[in-house]
Amino acid sequence: MMDKRFDSKSIEVKWYEKWLKSGAFSSDSSSQKKPYVIMMPPPNVTGSLHIGHALTFTIQDILIRFHRMQGFDVLWQPGTDHAGIATQMVVERELAKSNITRHDLGREKFVEKVWEWKEQSGGTITNQLRALGASPDWDKERFTMDEGLSKAVNYVFVKLYKEGLIYRDKRLVNWDPKLLTAISDLEVEQRDTNGKFWYFKYPIQDSDEFLTIATTRPETMLGDTAVAVNPNDERYKHLKGKNVLLPIINRVIPIIFDDYSDPEKGTGAVKITPAHDFNDFEVGKRHNLELINIMNADATINENGGKEFQGLDRFEARDRIIDKLKTLNLFVKEETITHTVPHGDRSNVIVEPWLMDQWYVDAKKMAIPAIKAVEDSKTTFIPKNWDKTYFEWMRNIQPWCVSRQLWWGHRIPAWFGPDNKVFVESSEQEALVAAEAFYGEKVELTQDEDVLDTWFSSALWPFSTLGWPENTDDLTKYYPTSVLVTGFDIIFFWVARMMMMGLHFMDKEVPFKEVYIHALVRDEKGQKMSKSKGNVLDPLDLSSKYGADSLRFTLAAMAAQGRDIKLSEERIAGYRNFSTKIWNGCKFLEFNSCIDNIDKDITNIDLEVNKWIINLYNDLNIKVKTAIKEYKFNDAADALYQFIWKDYCDWYIEFIKPILNNSENLKDLEETKYISINVMKNVLLMLHPIMPYVTEEILENLFKSSNFAISSTWPEPIHNELTSTNSIDLIIKIISSIRSLRVEKNIPPNAKIDILLKNADEHKREIIKNNKSLITNLAKINNITFVSEELTQSENFIISTIDELVLMIPLDGLIDTAAEKNRLNKELSNINNEIDQISKRLNNQMFIDKAPSNVVEEVKNKQKIFNQRKSEIEKALINL
């Protein structure tokens, strides 16, 4: 005898091994099958699996398993991302434990260390993926820094440079003074911060007047090269052509007139620091202002800030400057404000706009075809409205700063000659050749120290993983890919950039035809999960506690919900119960040796119950297939849950118990064994993409199947020549009514009672007679008698109405008259409400005239039934 509970843990490892060994995960570019391709968003090699990964990979695995069963040549391309900053930080932290910095090691040694670390722990996340049951083509696993992909990165950089789409520029960058690297706009997070607004007086040259300015960053005044006022600001019109004397530094700087200055803000006069503020930089360009850089890379004040402050940290300098201005009597006031301040998303420190040379991609130009492709529906977003987000960003895209002052990453293939002339070539040899041609002699070159933004290589992922720039079979067959599955948080970081690069390099072909955007997982209160809040749900814990299947089913069931998924552990526990339910239901079939008939060929299906479950199964088959194709995973999960638990286990199994126990009627027995097992087998196959483990285990262990679900074909509807019949639905209604009355009237569970049925027409009598045993068994009654219209209601009956049917239970002396009156009155008032509603509609001539006739008919029919029920209950009340 099997265990009552299904033990997920013991079978998961076993099945994963079996799948791997069977080659089920492998794609085959030489097969004639049509391709279905998903590029797995490569997780950070430093990472470990969090619940968001679990969601995205579960969805992808469902799609992959589904399409594999649909007969596609499926490629789910796995891999990991070198994650420049993140990985470098991890390894630096490791080194810090032994009091070593990366500078102690030097670049080459450090990078070696990172590779070592990657070899050791880089496989963590992919191993965790296996625990989830993910079925990518592991043989094709790639890493963004492996040889082939690095070659692609190099090729792209050089090509784009030569096309003028990559260039070097000196402008303000977002400088992270902790990580000591530039970061892109997207890596900057604006955070609400409590700060202060300080007002200072700048003395006007050759005058007793002062100009009062306001600032949130007093330290930047050391680099001021102007004060701006609005040309239309009456208060300052008289200052045209004047200068102010910058306090402390004692630099004479002009008062300039520029629309940038907003008379409503602060004092209407704004200090201009072109080297340390993005807006001021633009103003500076317009007015030809000097750019004075006052900071070092670590955000300490440099020599341009004056002896007094040189070497101080920016915040310390700020305090000192305020003090100094106070002593100079130039301090006016301070206000406490909340404002947004840019922070580095990795370092969490305030970033400084800093003037320097960096490499940029001309994103504006590259975005044009990427925008058009979505406008023309070459690529579509699901849900549709995400294309707005995409357009919004793409149409306002800024130059993409792709250089990073890190050591871990793809080193930029640029070499500098003696006079800083740059040579961008795919190798040092080629750069040397180019330099020699340029200078007319052999020269020494030094390679650019910087590496590329990690997203630069990720942007190539859909084709670099397939062997590009070589023209491989994989590339021909699998590009463009079918769908990209991801969260909305990386539409900008990744989706947009893959579109740009894909269209540019792959012969104007989009990298994916569809982009399915799913929600982000939050905790049960809707908060972002984070380690510091301690509200993290670890998918591996959950998986080992409840089984990977339960976690997967939960995520699928919640997948279609809004933007956020609020995940609670209880929900997963609920679906763990579902696996147990399936297991037990199937055990019942096994116990009744239904498997004997799994391959029988029975064509005539006679029993109503069997026809009934077949019809429900056929509906389910279409529903699940459609739902998955439309990315409505919750619909698929709900439909399966409903069918298995309610329809199959609660009703069908109960219905067939007497048939299976009665070996006298061999024909019914054989038919029922055959249908019960085949329907369940097919449902398990349909469930397999969502719950791969339990389905495999049941098919093999209980149903003795020799084929794996993973490589089975998707089941088809069966016996769909059967005309649908509602007879079982009527039976179910009758049983439910009787049960309901029993509980309400406190009729002992084991008391066998009789029931009387009134108002049953020939057709209904036929159905009820044919299925009498179902009713008597499940409602625990003795007998059903049809009675005529004339039978008078007496106090010996309790009644219930099912459409026009009247169900009566004779109960001599057992009726609590008052309670029964109560119940009937309540029912009556419900019915009256319904009748009121219906009458209102039917009395409305406009409704009769304008509504479609079938709707009107429906309402009239309802009216008839409710009126019948009303009169029955009124009769009963009178007789009480």
Place this chain on the structure above:
RNA sequence: GGGCGGUUAGCUCAGUUGGUAGAGCAUCUCGUUUACACCGAGAAUGUCGGCGGUUCGAGACCGUCACCGCCCACCA
């Protein structure tokens, strides 16, 4: 400031061509009949955020207000 969402049962949420509201969980009552107590049977539960409009008919469509959330840009 620009954009995108949300507001439905105690909780979490479904509800795609407008026909009169559903699921899971939680709650309460009853029950161990040989698949399952991670179970079964039953019960209770809603002015579908407010107001206005379109319509015979609105949870759904339009307008407007309120509250909540997210993204982008900014507050010198």
